[in-house]
Amino acid sequence: MSQLDHRSPSCIAANVLAGQSREMLQRHFNCSARWVVAAPGRVNLIGEHTDYNGGFVLPMAIDRYTVIAAAPAEFPPADSAEVFSTEVGACSRIRLNEPMERGNVSWVNYVQGVVAGCVRQGWSVPPFRAVIHSNVPLGGGLSSSAALEVATATLLEAISGKSLSLVDKALLCQKAEHTFAGVPCGIMDQFSSAMCEAHRLLLLDCRSQEFELVPFTDPDVQVVIANSNVKHELTGGEYARRRSECEQAAGVLGVPFLRDASLAQLESARDRLDPVAFVRARHVISEIDRTVAAAQSLRAGDWKTVGELMYASHASLRDDYEVSCAELDLLVEIARSIGLDGGVIGSRMTGGGFGGCTVSLVRAQAVPHFISELTRQYRQGTSIEPTVFATQPSQGAMNLSDHAPGVA
Ligand code: ADP
């Protein structure tokens, strides 16, 4: 357990929300918080559509958190807890004993799934009341779902006095999302929210689940997230199709995952591959190489190369993987046109694609101008208002209860 620096920007951000959630617990349930926990959202700097191919991703936690303030329930129905979400504006009951099944209120399933995972490990969870409060946008591609799950797991650790290893905690949360929320996600989101640290990126091997924290310590570089505020609904099952194209290519190459193939191997199998599967595989294999190279360049403080790798990642997602869209391309083009002279190091789409966010690396003093230019030119080009903000690699899940030992 590393020691928590309460003066760090991410702790300050989480503590502001913690104060508000304590107040709301008082107002809504008339009780004082005994436990307060926080878990962040995340953004992936590079490594897109590599996770289900057994490859690498390079995410970081952002300084936006889901905070839960909770207290023991005095007159409990012994088998339930009451939770209020300020974002949804609704209260719900969570079961603390079997049978714990998926219900029909979708947001509650994220919480119930984590409670179920903890109870099934033999933890006894006494009745409690809780307020969930968050500034991670819901459904905005910054993983509010993992923030909610990891915050819930951290709360249950605090309540029951038990603790999980960070890997087990992330895997328990992933399972909750699979089985209770019905979302077949990879491991990146929950790993990021559970184990990221301030001033570090998480180089995560999605096959072995091994990870390394890569320093990102230059105070002169900031991470800017721009939400295109579009989400193109595709009816053709694009995600499932990409996955099966990757499996097809791996099959022809005779490897379990595309992670195991090189670009040279792919090139020599070109004649045996369907042309679409070929370009999909070219994205995946080159993106895994770029992710490892970006971590290496970060360690060397070579920002220029990191930026070039980000632009190359975007081009590959746009042209070979075909998961970008006009709005994301425009955001990246605006960033590129501002360029190194204007303080922009690199930019790319982040997340599954067809809308959502871009992530850019920008020199600190250029950030205000970058945000206003990106907003102005994007609005002019699309008539859509983007949401743009600067952040930095932040601390993962924390126990902020009074007298808590430190980082969860
Ligand atoms: P993302 O993880 O990118 O934000 P998802 O669709 O995976 O998007 O998860 C969003 C869902 O998670 C919400 O629709 C809601 O059901 C649940 N959720 C996340 N944060 C909260 C919260 N603070 N309160 C209630 N539900 C939440």
Ligand code: MG
């Ligand atoms: Mg999610």
